[in-house]
Amino acid sequence: MFRSLPILTLLLAALPTDAFAMHISEGILPAGWCVLWFAVALPFVAWGVVQINCRKQRNPSYIPLVGIFGAAVFVFSCFPIPVPIAGTCSHPAGTGLSAIFLGPFASVVVAFISLLLQALFLAHGGLTTLGGNTFSMGIVGSFGGFAAFWFGRRLRLNLFWCGLLAGIAADLLTYLTTATELALALHGDHPLGSVLGQIYLAFMPTQIPLSLLEGAVTGGILIYVRKHRPDILRRLSWMGEVAK
């Protein structure tokens, strides 16, 4: 794997000059909404920290997983991918993947840290909108992806398809929440449903292809882990039976 590190570094160094983001930028949400989203997000982050501490004591191999999937969420969520059919670019969320391996509350923590670093140093998102962005990408992305995965497992779908569902759900639900946050805060005299629909539909040409890509990557990583370290999957209580 170390042999591929230079390739990975080169790949990441190819990031473009402008920050093409999906997060809500600084100054867009009014102060009251910023406070509200912080108030909603912080208990999830706090409980996630408690869960990470508990799990690392029970299972020493948990921290390397936090390292892998925490870094993955950070890199995925600042990695712009152009979508030719839409003529725009955006990035995956990665929180469906991290929720499957770390649990949804721990996934909220890694999303929060990623968004904080991006807001501080990469002009990506914002500090005042951190609560709102954590709610959409961290909480709804993680729990939505996790629920889709769990539902897929209950339906006895193949591991890849469960991962695909998780990736698609995490991505599309994140954007639905971003659209809802914008519509709730800014709709003014316009009908809420109409504003929400317009914003969400405007995201779709870019996000549908990306959500499929994110789902395929999530499913592919699950298959890789099942092949190389099936014991990791067996330790996850929500995984159900893991076939060889």
Next chain:
Amino acid sequence: MKRWLLALMTLLLLLPVPVRAQEEKPKWPGVDKTVVEKYAKELGREPRAPFINTDQGDLLLFLFTLAGGIGGFVMGYYWHKVFVAGKKDMEPEV
């Protein structure tokens, strides 16, 4: 599996090329510009500069490169720890 990984890496390497090729005039604007900021402006809110404004000249490019490199290294380091070095610690199947 190695062939699949190599193909995925190649694909990911090729994907940013169109984005890099248009630094002078962005042809691939992000959805933050085309959706979030567009609708916010229409509804009466303007984005404002970040508190720490790193979007100045090539500074942002440098920081993205640095962040990507560090993030990629952390991911690769722990990936090696879990999937290469950690394979020998794998619990036996029951």
